[in-house]
Amino acid sequence: MKIPKRLQPLVDDGMVDEVLFQLMSGKEAQVFVVRCGDNVRCAKVYKQAQKRSFKQAVQYQEGRKVRNSRRARAMDKKTRYGQKEQEEAWLNAEVDALYRLADAGVRVPEPFGFVDGVLLMEMITDEEGKAAPRLDDVTLTPEQARDYHGRVISDVVRMLSAGLIHGDLSEFNVLVDTDGPVIIDLPQAVNAAGNNSAEQMLERDVDNMRRYFGRFAPELLVTDYGKEIWALYESGDLHPDSHLTGRFEHDTESADVDELMEVIEAAKEEERERQERARDAEDGDD
Numbered sequence: 001m002k003i004p005k006r007l008q009p010l011v012d013d014g015m016v017d018e019v020l021f022q023l024m025s026g027k028e029a030q031v032f033v034v035r036c037g038d039n040v041r042c043a044k045v046y047k048q049a050q051k052r053s054f055k056q057a058v059q060y061q062e063g064r065k066v067r068n069s070r071r072a073r074a075m076d077k078k079t080r081y082g083q084k085e086q087e088e089a090w091l092n093a094e095v096d097a098l099y100r101l102a103d104a105g106v107r108v109p110e111p112f113g114f115v116d117g118v119l120l121m122e123m124i125t126d127e128e129g130k131a132a133p134r135l136d137d138v139t140l141t142p143e144q145a146r147d148y149h150g151r152v153i154s155d156v157v158r159m160l161s162a163g164l165i166h167g168d169l170s171e172f173n174v175l176v177d178t179d180g181p182v183i184i185d186l187p188q189a190v191n192a193a194g195n196n197s198a199e200q201m202l203e204r205d206v207d208n209m210r211r212y213f214g215r216f217a218p219e220l221l222v223t224d225y226g227k228e229i230w231a232l233y234e235s236g237d238l239h240p241d242s243h244l245t246g247r248f249e250h251d252t253e254s255a256d257v258d259e260l261m262e263v264i265e266a267a268k269e270e271e272r273e274r275q276e277r278a279r280d281a282e283d284g285d286d
Helices: 005-012 057-061 069-077 080-103 142-161 198-214 218-222 225-234 257-285
Strands: 018-025 029-036 039-046 111-115 118-122 174-177 180-183
Touching (some): 005 039, 005 118, 018 039, 080 111, 080 118, 142 180, 142 198, 142 218, 198 218
Antiparallel strands (some): 018 029, 111 118
C-alpha cells in the first residue's frame, strides 16, 4: 500500500521496511501493520490534538510528573509552548507506560520505538499469525471467563503496584492471543498517587471487567475486587502477588441520597460513553 505520510520518516530511517495494511482507526490513533526486517509489527500513528475526540484528557493527565520545571510551569499556564509540551507528554504517556508495565510483569505489547508521534510495537497475534481478536469478539466458556478474569485482575494489581491505572479498561482494549489476555491502549494511563480520580477509575476498570466476564460466569457479578484492591493500596498492603478474595466489607452507615444520585448519574454517563466507544470501534473495523 501507499506509505502514509506519518510513517515515511520511519521508512526513511530504516525502522520500517514495508507498510502492509491498516489494521484499525479509532478516536486517538490509526494502527498499521508493518514489516521490519523479518518481523511483522504494529505502527500506532497518534492523531493530532485537534483531530482527537478523547473528551477527558485533562482528568487523565492530572498528577503526571514533568521533570523540567519550565515545561511544567508552561503547561500549567497553558501558553502556546505549554500546549505543545502538554501534547508531547500525552503522546509519550503510552510509551512510558508500556515499558513500565512490561517491567512489572503486566501482559502488554512490547514497544520498539517512538518517533514523531508514531509508536512501533509488537503485533499481538492469534495461533494463525493474524491480528489477535479483541476480548469483545470472542465467546468464552465459564472456565475461560473465570481464568481470563483472574489474569486481568492480577494485571490490574501489578499495574497499581507499579503506580499506574489503565483508566479506560474494557473488553474493547484487551486482546486475546494463544496465551490469554493482553492489555492495550494506554495513552490515558493514570498516575495512581497523584490523580484525585484514581480510585474511581480503578474501580470502573475492574467493574467493566466484572460485567464483561460475568456474562459467561455469572458468579463473578457478585465480586468486589475494585474496592478490595484500592483498600489494600491505600493501606500500603498491596503487592504484585497480593491474595485477593473478591469480597469487601461495605460501610453500613446511612447513605447521602444526593451523593448516591450523583454516583448513579455518573455511572449512566460512563455507560453511554462506553456504548459510544463500542460503536466507534465497530465503525473503525468496517
